[in-house]
Amino acid sequence: MANFNNKNTTEQETVNRFSNSVQTRLFDLLEAEKSDHELSAKKIQESYFYIPQIKENLHQLQNRRYIGSKHRLIKWIFSILEKECEGSDSFADIFSGTGVVSAVAARHFGKLILNDFLYSNYAIYQAFFGNGKWNKDKVYNIIKDYNNIYGGDLEDNYFSKHFGGKYFSKTSSKTIGFVRENIERNKNNLTVREYYILIASLLYSVDKIANTVGHYDAYFKKDFIEDIFFIKPIDPIDVGRVSIFREDTNLLVKKIKADIIYIDPPYNSRQYSRFYHVLETLTKWDKPKLHGVALKPDPENMSDYCRVQAGCRFAELVRDVDAKYLVVSYNNTYNSKSSSSKNKITLQEIRDILVTRGETKVFEKDYKHFNAGNTDFANHKEYLFVTKVNHE
Numbered sequence: 379m380a381n382f383n384n385k386n387t388t389e390q391e392t393v394n395r396f397s398n399s400v401q402t403r404l405f406d407l408l409e410a411e412k413s414d415h416e417l418s419a420k421k422i423q424e425s426y427f428y429i430p431q432i433k434e435n436l437h438q439l440q441n442r443r444y445i446g447s448k449h450r451l452i453k454w455i456f457s458i459l460e461k462e463c464e465g466s467d468s469f470a471d472i473f474s475g476t477g478v479v480s481a482v483a484a485r486h487f488g489k490l491i492l493n494d495f496l497y498s499n500y501a502i503y504q505a506f507f508g509n510g511k512w513n514k515d516k517v518y519n520i521i522k523d524y525n526n527i528y529g530g531d532l533e534d535n536y537f538s539k540h541f542g543g544k545y546f547s548k549t550s551s552k553t554i555g556f557v558r559e560n561i562e563r564n565k566n567n568l569t570v571r572e573y574y575i576l577i578a579s580l581l582y583s584v585d586k587i588a589n590t591v592g593h594y595d596a597y598f599k600k601d602f603i604e605d606i607f608f609i610k611p612i613d614p615i616d617v618g619r620v621s622i623f624r625e626d627t628n629l630l631v632k633k634i635k636a637d638i639i640y641i642d643p644p645y646n647s648r649q650y651s652r653f654y655h656v657l658e659t660l661t662k663w664d665k666p667k668l669h670g671v672a673l674k675p676d677p678e679n680m681s682d683y684c685r686v687q688a689g690c691r692f693a694e695l696v697r698d699v700d701a702k703y704l705v706v707s708y709n710n711t712y713n714s715k716s717s718s719s720k721n722k723i724t725l726q727e728i729r730d731i732l733v734t735r736g737e738t739k740v741f742e743k744d745y746k747h748f749n750a751g752n753t754d755f756a757n758h759k760e761y762l763f764v765t766k767v768n769h770e
Protein backbone atom coordinates (compact mmCIF):
# COMPACT_ATOMS: atom_id res chain seq x y z
CA MET A 379 0.00 0.00 0.00
CA ALA A 380 2.82 2.41 0.89
CA ASN A 381 4.41 1.92 -2.51
CA PHE A 382 1.08 2.38 -4.23
CA ASN A 383 0.66 5.75 -2.48
CA ASN A 384 4.19 6.81 -3.30
CA LYS A 385 3.63 6.00 -6.91
CA ASN A 386 0.47 8.10 -7.01
CA THR A 387 2.22 11.03 -5.37
CA THR A 388 5.00 10.97 -7.92
CA GLU A 389 2.53 10.78 -10.79
CA GLN A 390 0.34 13.55 -9.35
CA GLU A 391 3.43 15.73 -9.03
CA THR A 392 4.25 15.05 -12.66
CA VAL A 393 0.71 15.95 -13.78
CA ASN A 394 0.85 19.15 -11.69
CA ARG A 395 4.20 20.10 -13.10
CA PHE A 396 2.81 19.70 -16.61
CA SER A 397 -0.43 21.52 -15.76
CA ASN A 398 1.55 24.51 -14.54
CA SER A 399 3.57 24.67 -17.66
CA VAL A 400 1.02 26.29 -19.94
CA GLN A 401 2.70 29.70 -19.64
CA THR A 402 6.32 28.59 -19.57
CA ARG A 403 7.93 25.96 -21.76
CA LEU A 404 7.57 22.55 -20.12
CA PHE A 405 11.19 22.04 -20.81
CA ASP A 406 12.27 24.75 -18.35
CA LEU A 407 10.68 22.90 -15.45
CA LEU A 408 12.89 19.88 -15.88
CA GLU A 409 16.20 19.75 -14.00
CA ALA A 410 18.39 20.81 -16.90
CA GLU A 411 18.02 21.90 -20.48
CA LYS A 412 18.61 19.03 -22.88
CA SER A 413 18.04 18.86 -26.59
CA ASP A 414 15.33 16.45 -27.67
CA HIS A 415 18.01 14.58 -29.65
CA GLU A 416 19.95 13.69 -26.53
CA LEU A 417 18.30 10.42 -25.51
CA SER A 418 20.43 7.40 -26.20
CA ALA A 419 18.15 5.01 -28.07
CA LYS A 420 18.67 1.44 -29.26
CA LYS A 421 18.44 0.14 -32.80
CA ILE A 422 17.14 -3.37 -33.41
CA GLN A 423 17.27 -6.11 -36.02
CA GLU A 424 13.73 -6.45 -37.43
CA SER A 425 11.92 -9.78 -37.80
CA TYR A 426 9.23 -10.77 -40.29
CA PHE A 427 5.58 -9.96 -39.49
CA TYR A 428 2.71 -10.85 -41.76
CA ILE A 429 0.92 -7.85 -43.28
CA PRO A 430 -2.13 -8.58 -45.48
CA GLN A 431 -1.24 -8.14 -49.14
CA ILE A 432 -3.09 -6.04 -51.70
CA LYS A 433 -6.03 -7.82 -53.34
CA GLU A 434 -6.98 -6.19 -56.63
CA ASN A 435 -10.73 -6.11 -56.13
CA LEU A 436 -10.92 -5.29 -52.45
CA HIS A 437 -9.79 -2.43 -50.24
CA GLN A 438 -7.37 -3.60 -47.55
CA LEU A 439 -7.33 -1.75 -44.22
CA GLN A 440 -4.01 -0.07 -45.00
CA ASN A 441 -5.08 1.27 -48.44
CA ARG A 442 -5.59 4.82 -47.17
CA ARG A 443 -3.60 8.00 -47.20
CA TYR A 444 -3.56 8.88 -43.51
CA ILE A 445 -1.17 11.19 -41.71
CA GLY A 446 0.89 9.27 -39.15
CA SER A 447 -0.12 5.78 -40.35
CA LYS A 448 2.32 3.23 -38.94
CA HIS A 449 1.86 0.85 -41.86
CA ARG A 450 5.49 1.10 -42.97
CA LEU A 451 6.76 0.74 -39.40
CA ILE A 452 4.85 -2.44 -38.51
CA LYS A 453 7.84 -4.80 -38.70
CA TRP A 454 9.95 -2.52 -36.55
CA ILE A 455 7.23 -1.98 -33.90
CA PHE A 456 6.33 -5.67 -33.61
CA SER A 457 9.97 -6.79 -33.57
CA ILE A 458 10.37 -4.63 -30.45
CA LEU A 459 7.11 -5.83 -28.85
CA GLU A 460 8.11 -9.44 -29.42
CA LYS A 461 11.36 -8.94 -27.48
CA GLU A 462 10.21 -6.53 -24.79
CA CYS A 463 6.61 -7.44 -23.89
CA GLU A 464 6.67 -11.10 -22.90
CA GLY A 465 3.61 -12.81 -21.43
CA SER A 466 1.07 -10.44 -23.01
CA ASP A 467 -2.31 -11.60 -24.29
CA SER A 468 -4.28 -8.39 -24.70
CA PHE A 469 -3.49 -5.28 -26.75
CA ALA A 470 -5.17 -1.87 -26.63
CA ASP A 471 -4.55 0.55 -29.52
CA ILE A 472 -6.01 3.68 -27.95
CA PHE A 473 -5.27 6.20 -30.75
CA SER A 474 -5.92 3.67 -33.53
CA GLY A 475 -5.98 5.97 -36.61
CA THR A 476 -6.08 3.62 -39.61
CA GLY A 477 -6.07 0.56 -37.31
CA VAL A 478 -3.06 -0.99 -39.07
CA VAL A 479 -1.26 -1.65 -35.78
CA SER A 480 -4.38 -3.42 -34.45
CA ALA A 481 -4.62 -5.52 -37.61
CA VAL A 482 -1.23 -7.07 -36.90
CA ALA A 483 -1.85 -7.20 -33.14
CA ALA A 484 -5.01 -9.22 -33.89
CA ARG A 485 -2.80 -12.08 -35.08
CA HIS A 486 -0.69 -12.16 -31.93
CA PHE A 487 -3.00 -11.30 -29.02
CA GLY A 488 -6.24 -12.96 -27.85
CA LYS A 489 -7.98 -9.71 -26.98
CA LEU A 490 -7.96 -6.44 -28.85
CA ILE A 491 -9.21 -2.93 -28.03
CA LEU A 492 -9.45 -0.17 -30.67
CA ASN A 493 -10.31 3.46 -30.08
CA ASP A 494 -10.33 6.75 -32.00
CA PHE A 495 -12.72 9.65 -31.60
CA LEU A 496 -13.32 10.15 -35.35
CA TYR A 497 -16.68 8.81 -36.62
CA SER A 498 -15.14 7.64 -39.91
CA ASN A 499 -12.43 5.64 -38.10
CA TYR A 500 -15.02 4.07 -35.79
CA ALA A 501 -17.14 3.00 -38.80
CA ILE A 502 -14.02 1.57 -40.48
CA TYR A 503 -13.11 -0.49 -37.36
CA GLN A 504 -16.68 -1.80 -37.08
CA ALA A 505 -16.48 -2.88 -40.71
CA PHE A 506 -13.01 -4.47 -40.67
CA PHE A 507 -12.77 -5.78 -37.09
CA GLY A 508 -16.38 -6.14 -35.92
CA ASN A 509 -17.64 -9.63 -35.22
CA GLY A 510 -21.28 -9.12 -36.23
CA LYS A 511 -22.83 -11.24 -38.96
CA TRP A 512 -22.88 -10.16 -42.60
CA ASN A 513 -23.87 -11.75 -45.87
CA LYS A 514 -21.16 -11.36 -48.49
CA ASP A 515 -23.41 -12.00 -51.53
CA LYS A 516 -25.97 -9.50 -50.28
CA VAL A 517 -23.36 -6.77 -49.70
CA TYR A 518 -21.57 -7.44 -53.00
CA ASN A 519 -24.89 -7.28 -54.90
CA ILE A 520 -25.77 -3.96 -53.29
CA ILE A 521 -22.35 -2.61 -54.30
CA LYS A 522 -22.79 -3.98 -57.84
CA ASP A 523 -26.09 -2.08 -58.10
CA TYR A 524 -24.45 1.10 -56.83
CA ASN A 525 -21.75 0.75 -59.48
CA ASN A 526 -24.42 0.63 -62.19
CA ILE A 527 -25.64 4.10 -61.28
CA TYR A 528 -24.58 6.91 -63.58
CA GLY A 529 -24.23 10.16 -61.62
CA GLY A 530 -25.08 12.26 -64.68
CA ASP A 531 -28.67 10.95 -64.51
CA LEU A 532 -29.11 11.97 -60.85
CA GLU A 533 -30.38 15.17 -59.29
CA ASP A 534 -28.12 17.31 -57.15
CA ASN A 535 -27.88 16.26 -53.49
CA TYR A 536 -26.18 17.52 -50.29
CA PHE A 537 -22.83 15.99 -51.24
CA SER A 538 -22.78 17.21 -54.86
CA LYS A 539 -24.02 20.71 -53.95
CA HIS A 540 -21.12 21.23 -51.57
CA PHE A 541 -18.26 19.10 -52.85
CA GLY A 542 -19.04 18.73 -56.59
CA GLY A 543 -16.38 20.31 -58.83
CA LYS A 544 -14.13 20.74 -55.77
CA TYR A 545 -13.10 17.59 -53.93
CA PHE A 546 -14.76 15.36 -56.59
CA SER A 547 -16.22 15.79 -60.06
CA LYS A 548 -19.86 16.92 -60.19
CA THR A 549 -20.97 13.52 -61.53
CA SER A 550 -18.98 11.44 -59.01
CA SER A 551 -20.21 13.56 -56.11
CA LYS A 552 -23.84 13.06 -57.18
CA THR A 553 -23.31 9.29 -57.09
CA ILE A 554 -21.51 9.46 -53.72
CA GLY A 555 -24.32 11.50 -52.12
CA PHE A 556 -26.99 9.26 -53.64
CA VAL A 557 -25.27 6.06 -52.39
CA ARG A 558 -24.77 7.46 -48.88
CA GLU A 559 -28.45 8.47 -48.68
CA ASN A 560 -29.49 5.04 -49.94
CA ILE A 561 -27.41 3.21 -47.30
CA GLU A 562 -29.14 5.27 -44.60
CA ARG A 563 -32.62 4.66 -46.03
CA ASN A 564 -31.89 0.93 -46.33
CA LYS A 565 -30.48 0.66 -42.79
CA ASN A 566 -33.40 -1.40 -41.45
CA ASN A 567 -32.72 -4.11 -44.04
CA LEU A 568 -29.04 -4.40 -43.10
CA THR A 569 -27.26 -5.95 -40.12
CA VAL A 570 -25.07 -3.52 -38.18
CA ARG A 571 -21.98 -5.11 -39.74
CA GLU A 572 -23.42 -4.87 -43.27
CA TYR A 573 -24.24 -1.20 -42.67
CA TYR A 574 -20.65 -0.44 -41.60
CA ILE A 575 -19.13 -2.54 -44.39
CA LEU A 576 -21.09 -0.48 -46.93
CA ILE A 577 -20.08 2.80 -45.27
CA ALA A 578 -16.40 1.77 -45.05
CA SER A 579 -16.38 0.57 -48.70
CA LEU A 580 -17.80 3.96 -49.68
CA LEU A 581 -15.25 5.86 -47.55
CA TYR A 582 -12.27 3.96 -48.99
CA SER A 583 -13.55 4.33 -52.57
CA VAL A 584 -14.23 8.05 -52.11
CA ASP A 585 -10.82 8.64 -50.55
CA LYS A 586 -9.14 6.95 -53.53
CA ILE A 587 -10.45 9.50 -56.04
CA ALA A 588 -10.41 12.69 -53.93
CA ASN A 589 -8.92 15.69 -55.71
CA THR A 590 -6.50 16.37 -52.82
CA VAL A 591 -3.00 15.60 -51.60
CA GLY A 592 -4.47 12.98 -49.25
CA HIS A 593 -6.40 14.98 -46.67
CA TYR A 594 -9.20 17.52 -46.90
CA ASP A 595 -7.59 20.76 -45.77
CA ALA A 596 -7.76 21.89 -49.40
CA TYR A 597 -8.49 20.62 -52.91
CA PHE A 598 -6.69 21.26 -56.19
CA LYS A 599 -8.22 24.01 -58.29
CA LYS A 600 -8.85 22.33 -61.66
CA ASP A 601 -11.06 23.02 -64.69
CA PHE A 602 -11.72 19.33 -65.11
CA ILE A 603 -11.88 16.54 -62.50
CA GLU A 604 -12.06 12.99 -63.84
CA ASP A 605 -15.23 10.90 -63.31
CA ILE A 606 -13.62 7.75 -61.95
CA PHE A 607 -15.80 6.87 -58.99
CA PHE A 608 -16.24 3.14 -58.49
CA ILE A 609 -16.98 1.29 -55.22
CA LYS A 610 -14.78 -1.64 -54.23
CA PRO A 611 -15.77 -3.62 -51.13
CA ILE A 612 -13.46 -3.69 -48.12
CA ASP A 613 -11.76 -6.92 -47.07
CA PRO A 614 -12.66 -7.57 -43.38
CA ILE A 615 -10.08 -9.01 -40.96
CA ASP A 616 -10.62 -12.09 -38.79
CA VAL A 617 -10.15 -11.25 -35.13
CA GLY A 618 -10.86 -12.98 -31.84
CA ARG A 619 -12.24 -10.92 -28.98
CA VAL A 620 -12.47 -7.25 -29.89
CA SER A 621 -13.89 -4.09 -28.29
CA ILE A 622 -14.29 -0.93 -30.38
CA PHE A 623 -14.69 2.54 -28.86
CA ARG A 624 -15.15 6.10 -30.10
CA GLU A 625 -14.13 8.06 -27.03
CA ASP A 626 -11.70 10.65 -25.82
CA THR A 627 -8.71 8.49 -24.94
CA ASN A 628 -8.07 10.16 -21.59
CA LEU A 629 -11.58 9.16 -20.47
CA LEU A 630 -11.41 5.68 -21.97
CA VAL A 631 -8.21 4.63 -20.17
CA LYS A 632 -9.94 5.01 -16.81
CA LYS A 633 -12.28 2.18 -17.85
CA ILE A 634 -10.12 -0.37 -19.67
CA LYS A 635 -7.10 -2.56 -18.98
CA ALA A 636 -4.79 -4.55 -21.25
CA ASP A 637 -1.38 -6.20 -21.04
CA ILE A 638 -0.01 -3.81 -23.67
CA ILE A 639 -1.38 -0.31 -24.16
CA TYR A 640 -0.10 1.27 -27.37
CA ILE A 641 -0.15 5.07 -27.39
CA ASP A 642 0.24 6.98 -30.68
CA PRO A 643 -1.33 10.44 -30.25
CA PRO A 644 -0.92 13.37 -32.63
CA TYR A 645 2.13 15.41 -31.62
CA ASN A 646 1.62 18.63 -33.57
CA SER A 647 -1.14 21.20 -34.00
CA ARG A 648 -2.79 19.51 -36.99
CA GLN A 649 -6.25 18.38 -35.89
CA TYR A 650 -7.32 15.09 -37.50
CA SER A 651 -11.02 16.00 -37.34
CA ARG A 652 -10.31 19.09 -39.51
CA PHE A 653 -8.06 17.21 -41.96
CA TYR A 654 -10.54 14.36 -42.55
CA HIS A 655 -13.77 16.41 -42.26
CA VAL A 656 -15.21 15.21 -45.61
CA LEU A 657 -15.01 11.59 -44.41
CA GLU A 658 -16.56 12.62 -41.08
CA THR A 659 -19.43 14.43 -42.82
CA LEU A 660 -20.03 11.46 -45.12
CA THR A 661 -20.05 9.03 -42.18
CA LYS A 662 -22.27 11.01 -39.80
CA TRP A 663 -24.56 12.12 -42.66
CA ASP A 664 -26.22 14.78 -40.56
CA LYS A 665 -25.69 17.26 -43.43
CA PRO A 666 -24.15 20.07 -41.39
CA LYS A 667 -23.72 23.69 -42.47
CA LEU A 668 -20.24 23.99 -44.02
CA HIS A 669 -17.86 26.95 -43.87
CA GLY A 670 -14.98 28.48 -45.81
CA VAL A 671 -13.21 27.43 -48.98
CA ALA A 672 -12.39 23.97 -47.58
CA LEU A 673 -16.08 23.44 -46.65
CA LYS A 674 -15.55 22.34 -43.07
CA PRO A 675 -18.35 21.84 -40.52
CA ASP A 676 -18.27 23.41 -37.04
CA PRO A 677 -15.29 22.06 -35.05
CA GLU A 678 -15.81 18.77 -33.26
CA ASN A 679 -13.43 16.28 -31.67
CA MET A 680 -10.62 18.80 -31.33
CA SER A 681 -7.72 17.04 -29.63
CA ASP A 682 -5.88 18.49 -26.64
CA TYR A 683 -2.85 16.58 -27.93
CA CYS A 684 -2.65 19.19 -30.70
CA ARG A 685 -2.70 22.07 -28.22
CA VAL A 686 -0.43 23.62 -25.62
CA GLN A 687 -1.86 21.34 -22.90
CA ALA A 688 -0.60 18.21 -24.72
CA GLY A 689 2.09 17.47 -22.12
CA CYS A 690 -0.40 17.72 -19.29
CA ARG A 691 -2.88 15.38 -21.05
CA PHE A 692 -0.12 12.90 -21.80
CA ALA A 693 0.98 12.88 -18.14
CA GLU A 694 -2.63 12.27 -17.01
CA LEU A 695 -3.02 9.47 -19.54
CA VAL A 696 0.15 7.72 -18.43
CA ARG A 697 -0.90 8.10 -14.78
CA ASP A 698 -4.30 6.48 -15.44
CA VAL A 699 -3.29 3.62 -17.73
CA ASP A 700 -3.77 0.08 -16.34
CA ALA A 701 -1.32 -2.17 -18.20
CA LYS A 702 1.78 -4.35 -17.89
CA TYR A 703 3.52 -2.45 -20.67
CA LEU A 704 3.08 1.04 -22.08
CA VAL A 705 4.32 1.37 -25.64
CA VAL A 706 4.55 4.90 -27.03
CA SER A 707 5.30 6.01 -30.59
CA TYR A 708 6.96 9.36 -31.17
CA ASN A 709 8.63 11.16 -34.05
CA ASN A 710 11.04 14.05 -33.86
CA THR A 711 9.35 16.87 -35.74
CA TYR A 712 9.75 19.06 -32.63
CA ASN A 713 12.36 21.18 -34.40
CA SER A 714 10.39 21.42 -37.62
CA LYS A 715 10.46 24.80 -39.41
CA SER A 716 6.71 24.77 -40.04
CA SER A 717 4.90 25.76 -36.83
CA SER A 718 1.95 23.42 -37.47
CA SER A 719 4.40 20.48 -37.65
CA LYS A 720 6.29 21.38 -34.48
CA ASN A 721 5.81 18.83 -31.75
CA LYS A 722 3.85 19.87 -28.68
CA ILE A 723 5.85 17.52 -26.44
CA THR A 724 9.58 16.84 -26.53
CA LEU A 725 11.29 13.47 -26.49
CA GLN A 726 12.75 14.25 -23.07
CA GLU A 727 9.33 15.15 -21.64
CA ILE A 728 7.83 11.89 -22.88
CA ARG A 729 10.63 9.95 -21.20
CA ASP A 730 10.35 11.88 -17.93
CA ILE A 731 6.62 11.16 -17.77
CA LEU A 732 6.99 7.46 -18.64
CA VAL A 733 9.69 6.73 -16.03
CA THR A 734 7.18 7.64 -13.30
CA ARG A 735 5.45 4.33 -14.17
CA GLY A 736 8.49 2.06 -14.50
CA GLU A 737 11.69 1.14 -16.28
CA THR A 738 11.61 2.70 -19.76
CA LYS A 739 13.60 1.75 -22.86
CA VAL A 740 13.69 3.79 -26.04
CA PHE A 741 14.26 2.53 -29.59
CA GLU A 742 14.88 4.60 -32.72
CA LYS A 743 14.69 4.22 -36.48
CA ASP A 744 15.46 6.59 -39.33
CA TYR A 745 12.14 7.14 -41.08
CA LYS A 746 10.51 9.62 -43.44
CA HIS A 747 6.78 10.06 -42.79
CA PHE A 748 3.97 10.63 -45.28
CA ASN A 749 3.73 14.41 -45.26
CA ALA A 750 1.59 16.57 -47.49
CA GLY A 751 2.98 19.92 -46.34
CA ASN A 752 6.23 21.82 -46.76
CA THR A 753 7.92 20.54 -43.63
CA ASP A 754 11.61 19.74 -43.82
CA PHE A 755 11.99 16.20 -42.55
CA ALA A 756 15.76 15.84 -42.82
CA ASN A 757 17.16 13.67 -39.97
CA HIS A 758 13.71 12.42 -39.29
CA LYS A 759 13.58 9.69 -36.66
CA GLU A 760 10.83 7.50 -35.31
CA TYR A 761 11.02 6.47 -31.64
CA LEU A 762 9.33 3.73 -29.66
CA PHE A 763 9.29 3.83 -25.85
CA VAL A 764 8.55 0.66 -23.90
CA THR A 765 7.76 1.05 -20.21
CA LYS A 766 7.52 -2.03 -18.01
CA VAL A 767 4.96 -0.85 -15.45
CA ASN A 768 5.90 -1.19 -11.76
CA HIS A 769 3.15 -3.04 -9.96
CA GLU A 770 4.50 -3.23 -6.39
Ligand SMILES: C[S@@+](CC[C@H](N)C(=O)[O-])C[C@H]1O[C@@H](n2cnc3c(N)ncnc32)[C@H](O)[C@@H]1O
Pocket residue numbers: 444445446447448449472473474475476477478479493494495496499625626627628642643644650651681682683
Ligand atom coordinates in the same frame (compact mmCIF):
# COMPACT_ATOMS: atom_id res chain seq x y z
C1 LIG B 1 -0.99 9.57 -35.06
S1 LIG B 1 -2.64 9.08 -35.35
C2 LIG B 1 -2.58 7.36 -35.01
C3 LIG B 1 -2.05 6.58 -36.19
C4 LIG B 1 -2.20 5.07 -36.04
N1 LIG B 1 -1.30 4.52 -35.08
C5 LIG B 1 -1.99 4.41 -37.38
O1 LIG B 1 -1.05 3.63 -37.55
O2 LIG B 1 -2.78 4.69 -38.29
C6 LIG B 1 -3.49 9.72 -33.95
C7 LIG B 1 -4.99 9.39 -33.92
O3 LIG B 1 -5.49 9.81 -32.63
C8 LIG B 1 -6.81 10.31 -32.79
N2 LIG B 1 -7.02 11.19 -31.62
C9 LIG B 1 -6.42 12.37 -31.34
N3 LIG B 1 -6.78 12.83 -30.14
C10 LIG B 1 -7.63 11.92 -29.62
C11 LIG B 1 -8.33 11.82 -28.39
N4 LIG B 1 -8.21 12.78 -27.46
N5 LIG B 1 -9.12 10.76 -28.18
C12 LIG B 1 -9.27 9.80 -29.14
N6 LIG B 1 -8.61 9.83 -30.32
C13 LIG B 1 -7.81 10.87 -30.56
C14 LIG B 1 -6.82 10.99 -34.14
O4 LIG B 1 -8.11 11.02 -34.69
C15 LIG B 1 -5.84 10.10 -34.94
O5 LIG B 1 -6.52 9.15 -35.72
